[in-house]
Amino acid sequence: METTTENKSLKKYKYGMVIDLDKCNGCGVCSIACAVENNVPPAQAKANKRNGISLLNMHTVSNNEQFPKNESAFIPIFCQQCEQETPCMTVCPQNAVDIDPTTGIVGQVPQRCLGCRYCMTACPYHARYFNWWDPEWTEGMKQQLNPDVAPRMRGVVEKCNFCHGRLHAAKQKAAANGSREIDTADYIPACVESCPNKAITFGDLNDEPTEAAQLSKNKDTFRFLSRLGTEPKVYYHSEKKWVHEMAEKSLTRSLQEEIHG
Amino acid sequence: MSKIITRRDILKFTGGGILGVMLSPLPWKLLDDSAIWTQNWSLTPQLPRGPITTAFSHCTLCNGGCAIKAQCVSGMPYFVSGVQNHPATHGTICPRGLASHHMAHHPLRIVHPHTFVGKSGESRMVALSLNEALDEIAKQMSEAKGSIAILDQQPGRAISELYEEFLSKIKNGVYLSSPSNENATIVALQEMMDRKSESSGYDFENTKLILSFGAPLLDGWGTPGRMTAIKNRKSAKFIQIDSRYSRTAMQADQWIALKPGTERILALSIAYVLINENLVTKQIQSSAIDFGQFKNIVKNFNPEKTVTVTDIQSHEVRKIAEELVTSESAIVLSGADSGGGPFDTETEKAIASLNLLIGNIGKQGGIVARKEIPGYASPTQPMQWSNIPDHSISVLIVDDADSGYALPWSLIEKKLTTEKSFVVSLSPVLNEISAHSDLLVPAPAHFESLRDVPNTTGSATATFALSTPLLKKQDGTTEPTEMLKEVAQRLNISLEIPAFKEILMQKVRAIHSQKRGTVFSYTDQSSTNVSDISSSDDLWIKLTEGAIWIDGTSKQFHPVKLTFALSTNSIRQNVDQGLQLIAYGWKGATSFAQVSPIMSKVFQESELRDVNGTVTINPKTAHQFGLSKDELATLSTKNGSLEVRARISTSVRPGIIEASIGPLPNGIETPAHPAGTNILNLCEVTGDGTWRVTTANLLKV
Structure with a gap:
């Protein structure tokens, strides 16, 4: 993407997350914090896990051993913030998906979105959601919406954007203080802030000393579907062998894929 | 010369026209604009505007009493979070608390008698x-x-x-x-020590071992932030004795999977090891007025014999007993699953007696007395x-x-x-009781x-x-x-x-x-x-x-009269053989209470928690009853029957039906049917308020 002269002079961030699956207990705080922060409406009666909107969706996986040798883990799946050949951006006919060159965050512009859902098809992580219904809150709950995040309308696609409302607020605060750089403490996505187990580490992956950058290079850290070469900026960490083996399945091409491409 | 307009000309003109319009920006512009127009639909709400402020309060949705920080717009809270560095919650709150500001605007809210x-x-x-x-x-x-x-x-x-x-x-x-009382073990102990009016608590912060009989310690129990902090500090080992692979069993350092309904038998077989291997101090033996009688009851619970009932091997029982006495400090507690119901009184006393046997009453890292407010x-x-x-x-x-x-x-x-x-009913929101x-x-x-x-x-x-x-x-x-x-x-x-x-x-x-x-x-x-x-x-x-x-001051524990007061020495499993139904839930999201509609993100729009009417069975059980994933089945007990959706998981013991009593999906509750206790209605509820195991049957629809 083309960058402006103004952008070139700014520090380039590469925001990313590392999720420690061994610490995640599937409590669901992150999912609720995400929905409340981003004005995601409650489900309609017919909504389910396929057509509902849960920008941070929790999946349960198992080692498939028989009781009582069974073990489970929870995997939060949301926009993996692909850095290279970003599939959703590549296919969008409306330029409704863009990457902020200064932060690396893949953004979504609902006003441009036509609802064609090419991006949903292209997303290897199924991390994009279509608004099948008009957003509905009770009258009182409408007064409790986050004033920094515009609700999306029926017929558009949405996804996690690392709580861009919080990024804007941090930028405004920095600007008010005469600074061009935000204080990292001012920009923490809602899921990261709310996680009781501190299982999610967020930060600038370009900034080597940060915990997020260090963890992303840890030997027990991996990314799902990294073989696709899209360089996602969301990493997962686990010391459990079976979790790695499960993740490995997404890292290697199947025989069928080798034959048919 | 006049030109005759043929049908071909009309078709060419029409086709050309359509092609021309398609190649022009008009349709794309219209499509683009339609997306913009939809923003102005009245169904897309306008955002609240006004000054942003911060307020603090405490959540009272349960006994946890978590401190909350509320971001407000024009005085109306829009985002609730924990209070950083809070001495009890350590900055965290549960999902229900996070959406607690919605409760006043719940669709089933009532404001008049x-x-x-x-x-x-x-x-x-x-x-x-x-x-x-x-x-x-x-x-x-x-x-x-x-x-x-x-x-x-x-x-x-x-x-x-x-x-x-x-x-x-x-x-x-x-x-x-x-x-269902989170302090059930303390209540049982107070009765055993004749200190019914004394206020006591668990010194989890200083203990080295927590042996829990089914208490959902790491899934919302007490003040959730407190338990999470203890777990994250790794200052204590968590051993969870649970018939289900519950969230606490999942996170505990050790999970002991016993057969449902056999907790009393396992507790007494641990007591057997403690007594027979001389791991109980003379002081404890002499201070309890009915120690002889208790010893007489416990002698029936040789771990070699109880293994067939509890499914816990004798060496595991001995290891637990040894850990209890070798650990610098330990707490043994029982607890109800949020939906599965409490233990009966005899089981509570059997579990509580382990605290007396290891002598952790009134000691640091044990069960301590606290002064009154x-x-x-x-x-x-x-x-x-x-x-x-x-x-x-x-x-x-x-x-x-x-x-x-x-x-x-x-x-x-x-x-x-x-x-x-x-x-x-004084509830501000319609629920099962109302x-x-x-x-x-x-x-x-x-x-x-x-x-x-x-x-x-x-x-x-x-x-x-x-x-x-x-x-x-x-x-x-x-x-x-x-x-x-x-x-x-x-x-x-x-x-x-x-x-x-x-x-x-x-x-x-x-x-x-x-x-x-x-x-x-x-x-x-x-x-x-x-x-x-x-x-x-x-x-x-x-x-x-x-x-x-x-309060910064402590209080000495003074047992007046120590008695084990157990009356049952039966080693029989107190449930029938056959398919057994166990209800389960999540604290605060059971039938009695309502939750914010936004909780659909974990109950309905993801597979994180199960909605009401979902049962989970082992693949072997599914095969036995001819059921496949997500198929409908009729769950029946002697109290009635209900159509349920079957999930299949190896995390469930064969022969067991785990049934969720979570909320109903959003939008289908009405004042006449505000919540779903249908699973609970199938359970066998005894007079002392327990419903842990019910004999049931499953039939494919």
Whole structure:
């Protein structure tokens, strides 16, 4: 993407997350914090896990051993913030998906979105959601919406954007203080802030000393579907062998894929 | 020469026209604009505008009493989070607390007294005035032939004291609480030590081993942030004895998967090892007045024999016993699953007895006594459900506070008089209990009124905080104190009830006068000794702005009379063979309470928690009954049958049906059917309020 002269002079961030699956207990705080922060409406009666909107969706996986040798883990799946050949951006006919060159965050512009859902098809992580219904809150709950995040309308696609409302607020605060750089403490996505187990580490992956950058290079850290070469900026960490083996399945091409491409 | 326009020309013109329009920007522009127009639909709400402020309060949705920080726009909270560095919650709150600001705007909220008119099942709600409602309550109480009961699921609060006082002044007054008590082990121990009115807690912060019999310690139990912090610090080893692969079993350092319903037998087989391998000190043996009798009961529970009942190998039992005595400090506790129901009294006592045997009472890292909060009376235990005769309650008032644990209607119904009973619900939101009530007198909703937050579940020291209102109280709602005062007046009962704020100010004055403890303020994260706070008014201001009082003093535990008081020596598994149904839930999201509609993100729009009517079975069980994933089946017990959706997982013991009593999907609850206790209705609920295992059958639809 083309960058402006103004952008070139700014520090380039590469925001990313590392999720420690061994610490995640599937409590669901992150999912609720995400929905409340981003004005995601409650489900309609017919909504389910396929057509509902849960920008941070929790999946349960198992080692498939028989009781009582069974073990489970929870995997939060949301926009993996692909850095290279970003599939959703590549296919969008409306330029409704863009990457902020200064932060690396893949953004979504609902006003441009036509609802064609090419991006949903292209997303290897199924991390994009279509608004099948008009957003509905009770009258009182409408007064409790986050004033920094515009609700999306029926017929558009949405996804996690690392709580861009919080990024804007941090930028405004920095600007008010005469600074061009935000204080990292001012920009923490809602899921990261709310996680009781501190299982999610967020930060600038370009900034080597940060915990997020260090963890992303840890030997027990991996990314799902990294073989696709899209360089996602969301990493997962686990010391459990079976979790790695499960993740490995997404890292290697199947025989069928080798034959048919 | 005239040109004849042929059909081909018309088609060419039309085709060319369409192609031309398609190649022009017009259709794309229209499509683009349509996306923009939809933004102005009235169905897409306008955002609230106004000054952004921060307020602090405490969540009272359960006994956890978590501190919350609320970001507000124009004074209306829009994002709730934990208070950083809080000494009890360590900055965290549970998902239900995170969406707690929605509760006042729940779709099933009611703001005026209502009664039900029409036949059962077809009845409709009819509004009535507060005076009419109060007159009716007083009339029913004065005409009552049986007991008059108040069900208070958060005992120990200022309003609880008023309830008890009111009930003490009427004939046949019964003070009730939820049968599922997070402090069940402490209650059992207090009885065994004859210290029923002594306040005690768990010194989790200093213990090295926590042996839990089914308590959902890492899934919302007590103050969730406290337990999470202990787990994350890795200061204590968690051993979870659980018949289910619960969230706590999943996170514990060790999970011991016993057969459902055999907890008493396993506890006594651990006791067998402790006694027979001389791991119990002489002091304990001599101080318990019935140690000989207890030893006689326990001798039947040789781990070599109990393995066939519990499915726990004898070497595992011995290892647990050894760990209990070799650990620097240990706590053994029991607990109900939020939906699965409490243990019976004998099981509670058997588990609690392990604490006596390892001698952890009154010791650091064990079960400790705590001083009372100044201004509060010594706690009295609500009446045990098993002690209430069936069909004896004529009038029941159900307070609006929730324990977070399931309470089957069938248990309440069993205690109500058959001919003419009268149930009043104070819940501000329609729920399962209100659907069965005769009268609804809604209290203000969560965060709409001032409430006290005394000692949270299992806290080792006394604490006190205030839940200050964040929302404007809705007209038409009635404070429970007002209701009580008015009813007392109508019944000519002498009961002095000042304004609730004044009652709480009296408590604060009492705390200030004793100069005990410190106050941690949320606004500046500072701690101040109470002795350094110049006046009780200043202390009140601190507490209302967001603070917690923590007692800094400890108390010695003085058992009066030590007795194990066990009566059953049966080694028989107390459930029938065959397919067994176990209900389970999630604290605060069981049938009794409602949750914010946004909780659909974990219940309905993801596979994180199961909605009501989902059963999970082992693949072997599924094969046996010819069921595949997500297929419908009929679940039946002797109490009835229900259509359920089957999930299949190897995490379930073969032969067991795990059934969720979570909420119903959003949008399908109505005032007549506000919540789903259908699974609970299938469970076999005993007179003492347990429903842990029920024999059941599954049939493919």
